[in-house]
Amino acid sequence: MxxxxxxxxxxxxxxxxxxxxxxxxxxxxxxxxxxxxxxxxxxxxxxxxxxxxxxxxxxxxxxxxxxxxxxxxxxxxxxxxxxxxxxxxxxxxxxxxxxxxxxxxxxxxxxxxxxxxxxxxxxxxxxxxxxALKDEAERAAMRAASHTNDAAMARFRELVHEGVTESEVAGQLEGIYRDLGAQGHSFTPIVSFGANAADPHHEPDNTRLAPGDVVLFDVGCRQDEYCADMTRTFFFGEPTNQQREVYETVRRANEAARALVKPGVRFCDLDRAARAVIEEAGYGPYFTHRLGHQIGLDVHEPGDVSATHNAPVEPGMCFSIEPGIYLPGNFGVRIEDLVLVTEEGCEVLNSYPRELTVL
CATH class of the missing domain: 3.40.350.10 (Creatinase/prolidase N-terminal domain)
Structure with a gap:
């Protein structure tokens, strides 16, 4: 059949x-x-x-x-x-x-x-x-798209230099995706500098990069019809103590949720695991969205990773883990990966480093 x-x-x-x-x-x-x-x-x-x-x-x-x-x-x-x-x-x-x-x-x-x-x-x-339950061919397609997204992120960061605008950077991303074999964007890319990163869905504008800014890329490609989605936050210059604290808190929240993924664990438990790390650090009110969303042929598919979704995860499901902290008027940090649920645990589809990186 x-x-x-x-x-x-x-x-x-x-x-x-x-x-x-x-x-x-x-x-x-x-x-x-x-x-x-x-x-x-x-x-x-x-x-x-x-x-x-x-x-x-x-x-x-x-x-x-x-x-x-x-x-x-x-x-x-x-x-x-x-x-x-x-x-x-x-x-x-x-x-x-x-x-x-x-x-x-x-x-x-x-x-x-x-x-x-x-x-x-x-x-x-x-x-x-x-x-929601990806077959073997779909799983392979999701892996390939995320592999391309990892390779693209390594090139995106090279576009960053003092004085460049968000729009100038965003305008070069699709060409890189296509050069890597993807069909193009899976969604309109988010490129945010400085305080703009405190807006989770900021649209790239003419803001110019300055020393001390955070640089947030939330990007994804479509390859063989399947979607990738990943977020990384960098620092343009040495980060402040608060920036380091926020970044490490988000990184630990991402890690805590990923470590919990396996069949039978509820979506709300994953959200809780990440949110607890952020709340313990004192930034609970600044994590303003659900932990993630399912993904496949569409970049956002039904079945979110949120406090109100009590269903258990099942093998073949693929979804994002994307905690964030957003300090209005100051800066924001988000770290996002895709995970594929396996029979015994999960496969993290993104391998691009999560350690704090200064550009």
Missing amino acids: SATATRIETVMQNLAERNLSQMLVCDPRSIQYLTGAYVEPGERFLGLILAKGAEPMLVLNELFTAPDDCTCTVRPYSDTDDPLALVAELCDADEALGCDKNLAARFLIPLMERGAAARFVLASDAVDDAR
Whole structure:
């Protein structure tokens, strides 16, 4: 059985556990995961219909083409056709229809008005749960993407010199990724100098690097469709005592959470382990976000590493460990790695050093 056929079978089992026999998948990355076909439809409708005992059907505008090895039947429509009529035809009106979170209201409401299904149920978790458990090919892809990210970070730091702006540095990153064999960014890179690093999602601007600044890179590439994500914080010049203290606290928090990862440990326990280190050092109020997120075909996938996620981690899950301390108007530090859960523990996908580094 092919990888995509196995994935569809898993999703159908997940649907059955939710008393559903059919689903409409509209998330382009989920469709890619299940069929091998990746399409960005823009404003046009794109949907994969999964139904018990039936061939998967991809409703696709004829402007786009599916690859030859796409493991589904394509039902094309033109710009003058009504794709929702085709969806209604392919669905069982007497059964509930599972829908994913990407089904836009402009499509969902007309389907409801047409009576395309007995009822409509949010069923994204049937696919999300399958995607969370990476198979061997996906694990290899995640390793490769992170290996490239490690190599790229070694080159990114060489771009840093006094007077350079965040934007000037950020503008050179994609070329380095492509030179290393990646497809490009997995998300818009974060390059932060000095006080800007206290904003966890700072967008690179014209701030110039000055002696004494921290330099934060939160970056990732997409390679063979899978995403990498890593953060490292450097110092441009000798750090102050407080900067050293904050950095070492974040490094220890990262280490404490990584050391705890193994099947059966809850996501909230990982968050707690990192947060406890930061709280003990007196910086608890300055760790302002969850510990991490799952990752794969999308850089952020459902199932966060947070205080409210009580589910246990399972082999095949891949997620970030990224504690941080952010002192407004002063500086911030974040250290992020990806971990892949194994049968007995975890594999840390990033090997780039975490020791305090002065540029």
